[in-house]
Amino acid sequence: MLLDLRHTSQHVGILGAGHLGCAIAETLLRQGLAREQLFVSHGSSPKTKQRLHELGLDSQIRDNRTLFESADTLFLTIRPQAISQLEAAPSSSKAHVISCLAGVPRARLEMQLHIPVTHAMPSGPATLAQDKGIIALYPAENTIQPLLQAMLLRCIMLPDEDLFHLFTAGVCLPAALLLCESKPAINEAIEHFAAIYPPFREIHLWAQDVLPPAMTATECENYVRAMCTPGGITEAIVNSLRQGESLRYALQRGVDRSRELSKT
Ligand SMILES: NC(=O)c1ccc[n+]([C@@H]2O[C@H](COP(=O)([O-])OP(=O)(O)OC[C@H]3O[C@@H](n4cnc5c(N)ncnc54)[C@H](OP(=O)(O)O)[C@@H]3O)[C@@H](O)[C@H]2O)c1
Structure with missing residues (x-):
C-alpha cells in the first residue's frame, strides 16, 4: 500500500542540505510531508542557509546529533570528503539511515556512524523535481521503500554493492x-x-x-x-x-x- 506523506507521523532528517539534500526536502514537501516533520542540517555556508530560508525550513535546522535522535528516516547527503567530520550516531537512534554518498560503501559509513546504513544512489535533483527520479538500493530494504515510493522515486534493488x-x-x-x-x-x-x-x-x-x-x-x-x-x-x-x-x-x-x- 502506498504511503501518504500528508498523513504520516514519520519524521525525516536530511543531514547535509546542499543540492541533493534540498531537492529531497522539496520533494518530500511537495508530496505533502509537514514541515514540522522534516529536520535538516548543513555546514557553515550562508548560501545554504539562504536556500533553506527560501524553502521555509529555517526553523527546522538542527545539529546532526538531533537529526539522528529525532528522525525515523535519515538521508545522508554530505560530500564523501566530509565523512570524517561525522560523529557516531547516539546509541538511542532508531533512524533508518539512507546514504546517498556516491561511491562510499555502507561498511565505511557504518564504521564511522555505528548504525546500520542502506547504501542508495538517487538520480540528480532535476529528475526529482520532475517526479521522475530513480534510486538504487543495497541491500534490498523493504522498510524504507514506502517513503521513497511516496517521493515518486522508482526503486531499483542492486544484488551486489559493487x-x-x-x-x-x-x-x-x-x-x-x-x-x-x-x-x-x-x-x-x-x-x-x-x-x-x-x-x-x-x-x-x-x-x-x-x-x-x-x-x-x-x-x-x-x-x-x-x-x-x-x-x-x-x-x-x-x-x-x-x-x-x-x-x-x-x-x-x-x-x-x-x-x-x-x-x-
Ligand atoms: N548532486 C547530485 O546530483 C547528486 C546525485 C546523487 C548523489 N549525490 C551525492 O550527494 C552528496 C551531496 O552532493 P551535493 O551535490 O548535494 O553536494 P553539496 O551541494 O556540496 O551538499 C553537501 C552539503 O553538506 C553540507 N555539510 C558539509 N559538512 C557537513 C556536516 N559536517 N554536517 C552537516 N552538513 C554538512 C554542506 O553544507 P554547507 O552548504 O553549509 O557547506 C552542503 O550543504 C554527495 O555525496 C554526492 O555524491 C549527489
Missing part, C-alpha cells in the same frame, strides 16, 4: 547525453555497459525521458552544471567528454571515479 559504480555512471547519462551527439558512440557505450549490467539499457531509456525536449545552449550548460558535484562522478564524465573522449570512455572514467571515492 554495481553502484555502474549505476552511478548510468544516472549521469542525462548530462552526458547533452554533451555527446554521436548516435554510434551512444550505442557503443550503452551496449558495452549493458553487457556487464543489463539494466543499463533501461537507465538509458530513463535518461532520454528525463531530458527536456528542447534546450538552448545556456540551458544545457546550466543543466550539466547543476548535475556536477565538484570532485564527483558526473564531473569526471563531463570533463572527459569536454576533452573529446568517447562516451564509453567518459562513462568508464565515471565508474573509475566512483571506485576512487569508495576508498575515501
Whole structure:
C-alpha cells in the first residue's frame, strides 16, 4: 500500500542540505510531508542557509546529533570528503539511515556512524523535481521503500554493492547525453555497459525521458552544471567528454571515479 506523506507521523532528517539534500526536502514537501516533520542540517555556508530560508525550513535546522535522535528516516547527503567530520550516531537512534554518498560503501559509513546504513544512489535533483527520479538500493530494504515510493522515486534493488559504480555512471547519462551527439558512440557505450549490467539499457531509456525536449545552449550548460558535484562522478564524465573522449570512455572514467571515492 502506498504511503501518504500528508498523513504520516514519520519524521525525516536530511543531514547535509546542499543540492541533493534540498531537492529531497522539496520533494518530500511537495508530496505533502509537514514541515514540522522534516529536520535538516548543513555546514557553515550562508548560501545554504539562504536556500533553506527560501524553502521555509529555517526553523527546522538542527545539529546532526538531533537529526539522528529525532528522525525515523535519515538521508545522508554530505560530500564523501566530509565523512570524517561525522560523529557516531547516539546509541538511542532508531533512524533508518539512507546514504546517498556516491561511491562510499555502507561498511565505511557504518564504521564511522555505528548504525546500520542502506547504501542508495538517487538520480540528480532535476529528475526529482520532475517526479521522475530513480534510486538504487543495497541491500534490498523493504522498510524504507514506502517513503521513497511516496517521493515518486522508482526503486531499483542492486544484488551486489559493487554495481553502484555502474549505476552511478548510468544516472549521469542525462548530462552526458547533452554533451555527446554521436548516435554510434551512444550505442557503443550503452551496449558495452549493458553487457556487464543489463539494466543499463533501461537507465538509458530513463535518461532520454528525463531530458527536456528542447534546450538552448545556456540551458544545457546550466543543466550539466547543476548535475556536477565538484570532485564527483558526473564531473569526471563531463570533463572527459569536454576533452573529446568517447562516451564509453567518459562513462568508464565515471565508474573509475566512483571506485576512487569508495576508498575515501
Ligand atoms: N548532486 C547530485 O546530483 C547528486 C546525485 C546523487 C548523489 N549525490 C551525492 O550527494 C552528496 C551531496 O552532493 P551535493 O551535490 O548535494 O553536494 P553539496 O551541494 O556540496 O551538499 C553537501 C552539503 O553538506 C553540507 N555539510 C558539509 N559538512 C557537513 C556536516 N559536517 N554536517 C552537516 N552538513 C554538512 C554542506 O553544507 P554547507 O552548504 O553549509 O557547506 C552542503 O550543504 C554527495 O555525496 C554526492 O555524491 C549527489
